[in-house]
Amino acid sequence: MSVGAQRGLASSGQKHIAEILHPLSAADESLSPGPDVTVTAGGDKEAGLSNGTPVDTPSPASASSLFNRLQLDDDIESDPRDYYDSTETRxxxxxxxDPKKHVSTMETYITYRVSTKTTRIEFDLPEYCVRRxxxxxxxxxxxxEDSQPTHLIPPLPEKFVMKGVVDxxxxxxxxxxxxxxxxxxxxxxxxxxxxxxxxxxxxLSAKDLNKRQGLALLTKVGESVKHVTGGYKLRARPPEFCAMGEYLDTFSQKLGTIDRIAQRILKEQSEHLTELRDYGAVYSNWTGSEGELQRPLEGxxxxxxxxxxxxxxxxxxxxxxxxxxxxxxxxxxESMKNVLKxxxxxxxxxxxxxxxxxxxxxxxxxxMPPEVERCQDKVECFNADLKADWERWQSNKRQDFKQLLGGMADKNINYYEKCQAAWESLINVLQDKQTEDQTSETD
Known part of the structure; x- marks a missing residue:
């Protein structure tokens, strides 16, 4: 049975992020070792993929930059792999x-307004507005996750936060x-x-959600699958899915390192900002006791x-x-790894x-029992859906990181332009003060 497939930073940490961003590409090359290598389920290398997709040419000998690996080019929207952009009609x-805080005797919580507009016949109305x-x-x-196990479900932000650290x-x-x-x-x-x-x-549409319906049956189905596969060891995961797992491991390590360095940079910037505010306040207070230097100090x-x-x-x-x-x-x-599992x-x-x-x-x-054929069809369906969602995830990732890194560059450029303009304005104040002093001496 066949199934159809469905972009510097303003602190001393700038160098550290660059060091992480650049070697990511070198590590990524381990994801595409070449067509003559294979990977088994135990971790032995057999087949290499670039971004988890099959390749027909060996990996380049030199490491490319993260920007190249993520294909941050001007024509990203026309990437032929982003086939969903041309086939979907939204x-x-x-x-x-519109988040709102609700306080009751039992609990305090936040609700959000969820607004929907649609022309689908599955919905009774063209517009809905509910709070969730x-x-x-x-x-x-x-x-x-329970009803679409073969598909990658986007992640939610983490529910729990550390008390006393984040309000x-x-x-x-x-x-x-x-x-x-x-x-x-x-x-x-x-x-x-x-x-x-x-x-x-x-x-999207119901005023009240029936959250208990169907959980018992789905739990039983999940347990039955675990029972069938509990004593069986997988012979060999197909090469393309081995490469997906390797890519996810490497990508996770690099993102974790960037995240830790970025948090340190943010902490250093916050501390620098506190000191900078105290530094400016000293000059403001100084102006009261230095009449002749009032304008330069204010500047x-x-x-x-x-x-x-x-x-x-x-x-x-x-x-x-x-x-x-x-x-x-x-x-x-983590969501992708769960689907692979x-x-x-x-x-x-x-x-x-x-x-x-x-x-x-x-x-x-x-x-041959019919359940064997049904299991085979299920595997083929899983493979096709996972490959399609992998391509979709890679497309979203390229666009998200292009926007992310581009926005980061714009914010840093804007920061330095504002600082430069501020200090250039001070030069004009100092020059005017010097001219006044020279005029007074001449008179």
Whole structure:
């Protein structure tokens, strides 16, 4: 049975990030060792893939930059691998916004407005507006995982935060979570299969969600699969899926390193900003006791204040835009690994049933049981869906990292331009003061 496939940083840490970004490509080359290498389920190398897709040429001898590996070019939107862009017709639009805090005697929580516009016949109305809390989004993701096990489900932002470290009701935290929930829902709504899931329909349109329905049956099904595959060891994972796993491991390590360095940079920038504000305040206070130097001192204080504002914007971008994307993709990696594990379980189930059937056939020549063919069809379906979602994930990753790194560069350029303009304005003040002093001496 065949199935159809469905872009510098403003601190001393700049060098460290560059060192991480560049060798990522060298590590990535391990993902595409060449057509003559194979990989078995035990980890022995057999076949190499670039970004987890088959290649026909050997890997280049020299390491390319991260920008090249992620294909951050001007024609990224026309990448032939982004086939979904040309085949999908968007008819479902969702937005998550307007967070509100609810306080009751039992608990305090945040809800978000989920707005939907659609022309699909599966919906009774063209527009919906409901309020959902985090646990409702979590319910939806669990339902999608259970009902669409062969597909990659986008990750949600992490539910739990460390008490005393992050205030989960602060405006900054709620705003960051809202953006993450909006991205999650948009990714689901843009998916050619997940967007038609009835649980998504209910999430977007129903006033009240029946969160208990269907859990018992799905749990039993999952346990039955574990029982069948529990005593069977997978013979060999297909090469393309081995390469996917290797790519995810390397990508996860690099993202983790970048995340740790970026957090240190953010901490250093925040500490520098605190000192810079105290530094500017000294000049402001000094003006009261130095009448002749009042204008130059005020100029210095103004320049420092401008630099403080620019640094504050840079820190905000790092904390609210850069780091969350890295974290999202680390969670994405875990989701992809889970789907790969499910695929392996499906393959193990098929191989186990096939082996048992062949043994019985040799003994009493019984016909091949129909469940063997059904297991084979399930594996083929898993393979096709996973490959399609892998291509879609790679397409999203290229676009997201182009936007991320480009935005980071723009923010740093903007920071240095503001600082330069501030200090150049001080030079004009000092020159005017010098001219006044020379005129006074002449008179």
């Amino acid at each position: 008819d479902l639009f969702v937005t998550v916004d 809390r985090y646990q409702d989004f979590d319910w939806l993701r669990i339902k999608l 989960r009701f602060s405006e900054e935290f709620v705003g960051t979570r809202m953006k993450a929930l909006d991205k999650f829902l948009k990714r689901v709504a843009d998916h050619p299969v997940l967007s038609f899931n009835p649980h998504l329909n209910a999430f 210095v204080a103004s320049s420092v204040s401008t630099c403080c504002g620019a640094m504050d914007e840079l820190c905000e971008n790092m904390g609210q835009d850069f780091l969350p994307v890295l974290r999202e993709y680390m969670l994405y990696i 499910k695929r392996d379980q499906s393959q193990a189930e098929y191989e186990g049933r096939l082996e048992a059937a062949l043994l019985r056939k040799q003994e009493d020549r019984t016909p």
